[in-house]
Amino acid sequence: MTTPRTANRRRFLQGVAAAGTATALFPSPRNVFANESPNSRPVFATIGLRNQGWAITSKSFKFADFAALADVDSNVLGANVEKVQKNQGKKPDSYKDYRKILDRKDIDAVMIATPDHWHTKISVEAMYAGKDVYCEKPLTLTIAEGKLIEKVVKETGRVFQVGTMQRSESSQRFLQAVALIKHGRIGTVKKVTCGINGMEASPVIPVAPVPSELDWDFWLGPAPKVEYRALPEMRKGYGGGVPLYSNCHYAFRNWHEYAGGKLTDWGAHHVDIACWALGASDTGPSKISPLEYTLPVEHKDGYPVVNDQYNAATKFKLRVDMPNDVEMIITSEGDNGILFEGTEGRFFVNRGKIVGKPVEDLKDNPLPDGAIEEVYGGKVSANHTANFIEAMESRKQPISDVWSHNRMLEICHLSNIAMRLGRDLNWDPNKREIVGDPQANSFLARENRKGYEINM
Structure with a gap:
């Protein structure tokens, strides 16, 4: 039909x-x-x-x-x-x-x-x-x-x-970081560490009545059909007005079924900047190694054995073998941000600061005129939406295109798979598949729930 x-x-x-x-x-x-x-x-x-x-x-x-x-x-x-x-x-x-x-x-x-x-x-x-x-x-x-x-x-x-x-934003600190790397201000990059924070485990979350204002089945959509779970204590601050623990609003990031924990949350930001600076936005790693990690519930064959608690990794340290022998570390420990280390120096950048001797040296040896614009690919837009609309008018892809995003996000997805299976993964960035591991490759896709298939 x-x-x-x-x-x-x-x-x-x-x-x-x-x-x-x-x-x-x-x-x-x-x-x-x-x-x-x-x-x-x-x-x-x-x-x-x-x-x-x-x-x-x-x-x-x-x-x-x-x-x-x-x-x-x-x-x-x-x-x-x-x-x-x-x-x-x-x-x-x-x-x-x-x-x-x-x-x-x-x-x-x-x-x-x-x-x-x-x-x-x-x-x-x-x-x-x-x-x-x-x-x-x-x-x-x-x-x-x-x-x-x-x-x-x-x-x-x-x-x-x-x-x-x-x-596009954060006062251009990340654009400056990429420019510093591209202009050789730390020599040859040898290591980059992405600090993306961990998360807390949850208590057992009981089945609860679905709030009258929520269409729970539609919220689940492509995900498996499960019962709504929540504890009555309410979250404060950002994400307020929803249960502190649930399998729905705000807390969805802590469940494999709906997201990828901190790896795809903050990782999608900092791993992105790291790959951009390394010139690895159109390629990928060769190997992902889970050095240390904690899953909050027991897993069997990569799947949680219970469905009443958060199941995404709470703590982790992963090594990613990047092109040109660069070592990437993704960790839940230390400062949230990115540390670049090269043969001639190191510096750290996050949303609040960019610090280190190469940054201090800019006072006497500034980046060339137009270095930031060169990184951005033209005049830097006022914000991310402005860049989107400029792209709509020119019919060119914007600063955060799907190809570069997916390449870096593959690192985050593979990191989660490596922790769920408890082993190293070898990755072919050309074929975009895991080498010699059919079980791990089975995690590269998921089938949408019946009735919520993609209409093509």
Whole structure:
């Protein structure tokens, strides 16, 4: 049976073939935005609104108009509709089902801030619906999903920004770090250490009534069907208003089923900058070795034997063999940030500082004019959304493209697989598969739950 969405995809591809690739996939700037408003502002919609969803939306009001919002939690949806209306003076439409946003012709782009296990399905369907995409990091739940997104970006010609904001923001400290490496200020790089923090284990989390405002089945979506679990104590501060321990809001990052723990959370930031500086954004490691690690529950054949506690690694130290004999260490210990060590010096960078003798030496021996812009590939944008919109106008991929993101995220995914199986993994960066280990390779993909397959 041919579904409406399958038919739309076929018509889209037929249009590409009929019009010619250059014209169909890369429209002229005057035809980029579906909504021909007097000030040519693009029309956006946000899918997934808690915490980071609101953060990326609120940073974008100066650049775009928001016509619609979607979330499976009616309380979160209602609160964000009010906030958007207050900020832009016009009430956005609201939906529980994101597919109603994709069906609209007036929306140019979607911003996706759902839990990780939803990213690929929504992103792929959005691109086939003719939308450009801004998706929060980490982009995927598996390495196979990354390959699929790359294929669809290439096939559709859509612009796709990944939300690794350290490439654009944090007062350009990370851009300066990359420039220091590229201009040889520490000689030949020998080692890079990414400190990404650990996390705490959970107590046993009991089955609990599903909150009335939450569509639990839709929240699970592509993930396996399980019961909702939560403890009554509420989280304070960032992520407040939700249970301190659960298998849902905020805590989803601590479960293999929905995310990858700290490895794909903070790792998606710092490993990204490390690979960028090393010039390894289009290749990968040769080996991943789990030196020390703690899984909070027992695993058998790589899978947790219980389903009532967090299961992602709480502490870890991994060695990654990178090209040119560079050793990468990913650790939950020490400062959160990146330490670069070379034959002629070392320096440390994070969101609050960049320190070390090579940095101090800039006072008397500054980087060449344009060094930061050279790293960025042009004038540095005001923020990540601005870069996304510039890319939408030029029809070129933005600073955080899917290819470089997936290459570095493969390191994070492989690190989790290595810890779950308790052994070293040899990786072929050309074939993008684990060498000589069929069991480990079986973790590179996951099957979506029936009824939540990706509509292609």
